[in-house]
Amino acid sequence: MFQLLTRVKELEAQGKKITRFEIGDSALGVPPHVIEATKKALDEQKTHYVQSQGIPELREAICELTEKTYGFRPSIDQVMIMPANGIIDAVVRCVANAKEEVILPDPGFPTYGAVLNYTGITGVPYKQYEGKERMYIDPKEIESRISPRTRLVILNSPNNPTGFVATENEVRDVYDIAKKNDVYLLSDEVYSKTIYDGAHYSPAVFDECKERTIILHSFSKAYAMSGWRLGYAIGPVDVIQKMTLLFETIYSCVPPFVQYGGIAALNEHPEYFEHYWDMLKESRDLLVKNLNTLPGVSCLVPAGAIYAFANIMKTGLTSQRFATLMLEQANVSLLPGTNFGKNGEGYVRLCYARTLETIQEGCDKMKAIITDGSIYETI
Amino acid sequence: MFQLLTRVKELEAQGKKITRFEIGDSALGVPPHVIEATKKALDEQKTHYVQSQGIPELREAICELTEKTYGFRPSIDQVMIMPANGIIDAVVRCVANAKEEVILPDPGFPTYGAVLNYTGITGVPYKQYEGKERMYIDPKEIESRISPRTRLVILNSPNNPTGFVATENEVRDVYDIAKKNDVYLLSDEVYSKTIYDGAHYSPAVFDECKERTIILHSFSKAYAMSGWRLGYAIGPVDVIQKMTLLFETIYSCVPPFVQYGGIAALNEHPEYFEHYWDMLKESRDLLVKNLNTLPGVSCLVPAGAIYAFANIMKTGLTSQRFATLMLEQANVSLLPGTNFGKNGEGYVRLCYARTLETIQEGCDKMKAIITDGSIYETI
Numbered sequence: 242m243f244q245l246l247t248r249v250k251e252l253e254a255q256g257k258k259i260t261r262f263e264i265g266d267s268a269l270g271v272p273p274h275v276i277e278a279t280k281k282a283l284d285e286q287k288t289h290y291v292q293s294q295g296i297p298e299l300r301e302a303i304c305e306l307t308e309k310t311y312g313f314r315p316s317i318d319q320v321m322i323m324p325a326n327g328i329i330d331a332v333v334r335c336v337a338n339a340k341e342e343v344i345l346p347d348p349g350f351p352t353y354g355a356v357l358n359y360t361g362i363t364g365v366p367y368k369q370y371e372g373k374e375r376m377y378i379d380p381k382e383i384e385s386r387i388s389p390r391t392r393l394v395i396l397n398s399p400n401n402p403t404g405f406v407a408t409e410n411e412v413r414d415v416y417d418i419a420k421k422n423d424v425y426l427l428s429d430e431v432y433s434k435t436i437y438d439g440a441h442y443s444p445a446v447f448d449e450c451k452e453r454t455i456i457l458h459s460f461s462k463a464y465a466m467s468g469w470r471l472g473y474a475i476g477p478v479d480v481i482q483k484m485t486l487l488f489e490t491i492y493s494c495v496p497p498f499v500q501y502g503g504i505a506a507l508n509e510h511p512e513y514f515e516h517y518w519d520m521l522k523e524s525r526d527l528l529v530k531n532l533n534t535l536p537g538v539s540c541l542v543p544a545g546a547i548y549a550f551a552n553i554m555k556t557g558l559t560s561q562r563f564a565t566l567m568l569e570q571a572n573v574s575l576l577p578g579t580n581f582g583k584n585g586e587g588y589v590r591l592c593y594a595r596t597l598e599t600i601q602e603g604c605d606k607m608k609a610i611i612t613d614g615s616i617y618e619t620i
Numbered sequence: 621m622f623q624l625l626t627r628v629k630e631l632e633a634q635g636k637k638i639t640r641f642e643i644g645d646s647a648l649g650v651p652p653h654v655i656e657a658t659k660k661a662l663d664e665q666k667t668h669y670v671q672s673q674g675i676p677e678l679r680e681a682i683c684e685l686t687e688k689t690y691g692f693r694p695s696i697d698q699v700m701i702m703p704a705n706g707i708i709d710a711v712v713r714c715v716a717n718a719k720e721e722v723i724l725p726d727p728g729f730p731t732y733g734a735v736l737n738y739t740g741i742t743g744v745p746y747k748q749y750e751g752k753e754r755m756y757i758d759p760k761e762i763e764s765r766i767s768p769r770t771r772l773v774i775l776n777s778p779n780n781p782t783g784f785v786a787t788e789n790e791v792r793d794v795y796d797i798a799k800k801n802d803v804y805l806l807s808d809e810v811y812s813k814t815i816y817d818g819a820h821y822s823p824a825v826f827d828e829c830k831e832r833t834i835i836l837h838s839f840s841k842a843y844a845m846s847g848w849r850l851g852y853a854i855g856p857v858d859v860i861q862k863m864t865l866l867f868e869t870i871y872s873c874v875p876p877f878v879q880y881g882g883i884a885a886l887n888e889h890p891e892y893f894e895h896y897w898d899m900l901k902e903s904r905d906l907l908v909k910n911l912n913t914l915p916g917v918s919c920l921v922p923a924g925a926i927y928a929f930a931n932i933m934k935t936g937l938t939s940q941r942f943a944t945l946m947l948e949q950a951n952v953s954l955l956p957g958t959n960f961g962k963n964g965e966g967y968v969r970l971c972y973a974r975t976l977e978t979i980q981e982g983c984d985k986m987k988a989i990i991t992d993g994s995i996y997e998t999i
Binding site: 246247250264266270271276279280283284286287288289290291292324326327330334339351352355356359361466467468469470487490491492493494495496497498499 | 625626629643645649650655658659662663665666667668669670671703705706709713718730731734735738740845846847848849866869870871872873874875876877878
């Protein structure tokens with residue numbers, strides 16, 4: 242994805258105006274109270290090394306938030322602060338060894354597979370299916386992927402890139418499979434705040450993250466703090482201790498002033514983002530409506546996250562080719578579904594955390610090169 | 621080390637005043653121009669994702685600094701921004717595979733060995749010897765450690781924890797060995813600004829980081845920016861590209877506002893730290909003089925870095941026991957040499973980036989429990 246970002250920046254440097262749907266970054270600014278808290282911490286020289294597991298004040302704030310939103314209060318020892326992508330790497334390295342297996346969604350967030358490549362652990366994919374109304378998973382398929390070498394199952398609801406949101410039954414089934422087979426369960430919940438219809442269900446409620454469930458949260462999506470590299474994990478104490486040791490070795494700690502920004506995000510102005518979720522829903526609806534008017538393209542209404550995952554099979558183009566043509570000809574950047582696994586072939590991902598104007602403009606540009614046929618001439 | 625830090629914080633919470641020599645963090649505050657540049661970047665909302673390799677402005681500033689200090693100008697593609705500890709992890713993972721070998725100093729910075737543990741790569745140590753006047757290495761010993769599985773040699777001058785600074789001949793010999801055997805050379809130069817007598821020599825001048833040399837720098841020590849987790853590597857383009865891909869996968873990028881702070885550190889007020897180096901030298905001299913008055917303790921004058929590495933063999937205590945007793949009885953925190961490898965047995969490390977008052981106070985407390993014999997009663 243970041244290679245595409247480099248090409249986008251090249252085109253922009255040439256004076257091209259690129260309508261950018263590729264990156265899961267928000268058009269929204271960071272809330273002023275977060276900026277102020279961070280600046281205050283800098284002024285107070287909160288810039289030295291701190292505990293690798295995270296400063297206690299932020300971990301306490303997370304315990305409180307968890308009690309409010311999940312109905313259970315983890316101990317402070319169950320919580321660690323780390324960039325969210327790094328948590329995926331740390332969980333995998335701490336619960337599995339080379340030649341063991343991790344079961345993961347495909348399409349799914351690319352970091353799941355990438356960290357496995359670096360560790361010699363085998364990724365075993367399970368699908369998400371395109372139903373009439375929603376994307377869904379088949380827990381029986383997950384169960385069939387379990388082997389004696391399985392150490393971890395990854396669940397991501399809401400899912401990036403598909404927008405799939407697991408039902409209460411789906412979540413319970415996945416948890417039961419993990420329990421029955423005594424494997425860990427990483428529940429990536431970084432998009433749990435962006436669910437437009439229905440509720441968020443987490444397997445964490447079954448074991449309060451004491452036995453096998455590790456939940457992963459990020460400030461990037463929930464508080465528009467993408468470049469801050471701030472996230473947290475809640476899990477069994479022994480796993481969190483191992484992860485902390487790994488993080489200490491490789492990064493020492495998250496900068497303290499960044500963590501103070503995080504405290505402000507959690508504790509101050511909880512109303513700040515409410516309007517934003519409403520805006521996102523409007524953006525989603527506009528994008529999906531427009532995508533469904535493009536010849537050869539169809540798109541389910543995603544129940545959660547911030548992406549539309551459009552089916553482009555009827556265009557006859559591969560995902561990669563479609564994305565390249567959109568960037569080079571229409572100056573619209575989006576990601577091929579294959580960036581998210583081989584089951585992403587035939588799809589492209591567009592982030593709709595954009596203004597309505599941007600969405601309309603991008604869709605118009607795409608429509609122009611599809612309907613006038615110029616996209617096909619260059620195949 | 622961070623476990624000891626936790627114990628220190630416990631004792632402090634109990635109201636004990638701990639004289640702290642354990643952590644390589646500076647008593648110095650971050651320069652105001654760095655704080656201001658970071659706050660300005662926050663105000664300008666430079667808080668979104670940026671290039672994984674680092675923002676071009678900072679990489680350009682590093683190219684310029686390198687030209688001034690090393691006499692060659694790397695291309696911007698040879699430079700990447702990352703936390704310095706993470707660079708060690710990334711270099712190792714990008715140039716070696718499981719069951720291959722990395723030759724590293726013992727005693728040495730613990731991260732070298734730790735990242736190997738996580739990757740299944742074998743660490744092959746070489747010693748530093750305590751001479752009459754200085755610590756030294758034996759390049760012939762390094763050469764004898766080379767095998768067909770060797771992929772990387774790590775040189776760290778000035779060395780943490782010993783204060784060893786390589787002579788021009790030692791550096792050239794190590795480079796020649798790496799070249800003759802066609803292996804990579806990681807030159808960890810994070811302490812290159814803290815050399816009190818003589819000059820800093822780098823193997824980078826032999827290949828301009830184009831063939832095999834990767835140099836590693838950190839803002840933590842050079843600009844008192846310890847908690848910022850900001851460092852950089854200069855190396856062959858293919859290695860830097862692989863490292864960037866790994867970093868993109870696990871951390872995406874260093875927060876942009878942190879990078880803007882780094883630009884200010886490099887470009888503004890170069891005189892800011894000059895006084896600091898003089899202070900450090902005075903602190904070093906006071907600490908070493910005092911250590912040499914402790915019964916059973918002797919200490920060479922370290923040529924570089926910010927640590928005294930005291931020989932405690934004649935106390936009859938192990939390094940770990942000595943450190944524990946100092947913390948619990950004298951309320952002085954320091955690190956056992958064995959934290960830095962098995963050749964660290966018989967030594968302890970004290971960071972002298974402290975005020976003269978702190979150094980005198982800590983030494984007096986240590987002297988009291990050694991000379992009154994109470995340290996031996998509890999063995």
